[in-house]
Amino acid sequence: GAVVSQHPSRVICKSGTSVKIECRSLDFQATTMFWYRQFPKQSLMLMATSNEGSKATYEQGVEKDKFLINHASLTLSTLTVTSAHPEDSSFYICSARDRVLGGARYGYTFGSGTRLTVV
Amino acid sequence: GENVEQHPSTLSVQEGDSAVIKCTYSDSASNYFPWYKQELGKGPQLIIDIRSNVGEKKDQRIAVTLNKTAKHFSLHITETQPEDSAVYFCAASPFGNQFYFGTGTSLTVIP
Numbered sequence: 001g002a003v004v005s006q007h008p009s010r011v012i013c014k015s016g017t018s019v020k021i022e023c024r025s026l027d028f029q030a031t032t033m034f035w036y037r038q039f040p041k042q043s044l045m046l047m048a049t050s051n052e053g054s055k056a057t058y059e060q061g062v063e064k065d066k067f068l069i070n071h072a073s074l075t076l077s078t079l080t081v082t083s084a085h086p087e088d089s090s091f092y093i094c095s096a097r098d099r100v101l102g103g104a105r106y107g108y109t110f111g112s113g114t115r116l117t118v119v
Numbered sequence: 120g121e122n123v124e125q126h127p128s129t130l131s132v133q134e135g136d137s138a139v140i141k142c143t144y145s146d147s148a149s150n151y152f153p154w155y156k157q158e159l160g161k162g163p164q165l166i167i168d169i170r171s172n173v174g175e176k177k178d179q180r181i182a183v184t185l186n187k188t189a190k191h192f193s194l195h196i197t198e199t200q201p202e203d204s205a206v207y208f209c210a211a212s213p214f215g216n217q218f219y220f221g222t223g224t225s226l227t228v229i230p
Contacts, residue, residue, distance in 0.1 A: 034217060042223070046217055
């Protein structure tokens with residue numbers, strides 16, 4: 001089945017530094033990738049939608065200059081948290097949509113998530 | 120936009136009993152309804168889904184029902200086992216577009 005690899009699984013960084021999270025589709029091409037943020041015991045909140053080769057679309061309230069998204073190829077999207085602060089500490093999860101299957105059952109696959117802690 | 124509500128937020132059942140989680144949605148354009156299981160520190164895993172042209176779907180111990188008129192759908196887990204303990208999320212999506220997630224249900228199966 002479709003696999004989405006997300007790295008790193010955990011990262012601790014100092015306040016003011018930047019952190020890059022990678023999301024790769026291993027056995028399919030992803031035209032669209034979604035980035036979510038999840039606080040403890042809460043639901044997944046969509047941050048942005050990225051389409052290969054174009055600018056990401058950010059949800060209301062998400063700072064695009066703080067959360068930089070790059071979707072340079074059909075298999076890789078990155079989320080960079082710039083000038084991270086303790087309030088950015090969260091669980092970040094990506095999801096990828098298969099170009100061929102579109103929205104079909106196996107068209108959406110989630111990564112395993114990245115636990116970001118900013119100290 | 121779409122608004123998905125999920126109940127209950129926590130659910131405890133004895134091993135072997137059934138568990139039911141319910142969701143409602145607001146946007147009639149939504150036509151794809153997946154259910155995800157999320158274990159601690161991991162990403163969501165799809166367990167079952169249903170499309171708006173189907174009223175019920177079953178996969179072994181797991182079933183989902185959909186009432187389009189009332190805009191609600193439910194997850195049914197029968198013969199629960201301790202390994203079913205996790206957080207379950209429902210979602211609604213216009214086919215091919217983004218997902219709107221419910222608030223999650225923490226299920227505990229007591230041995």
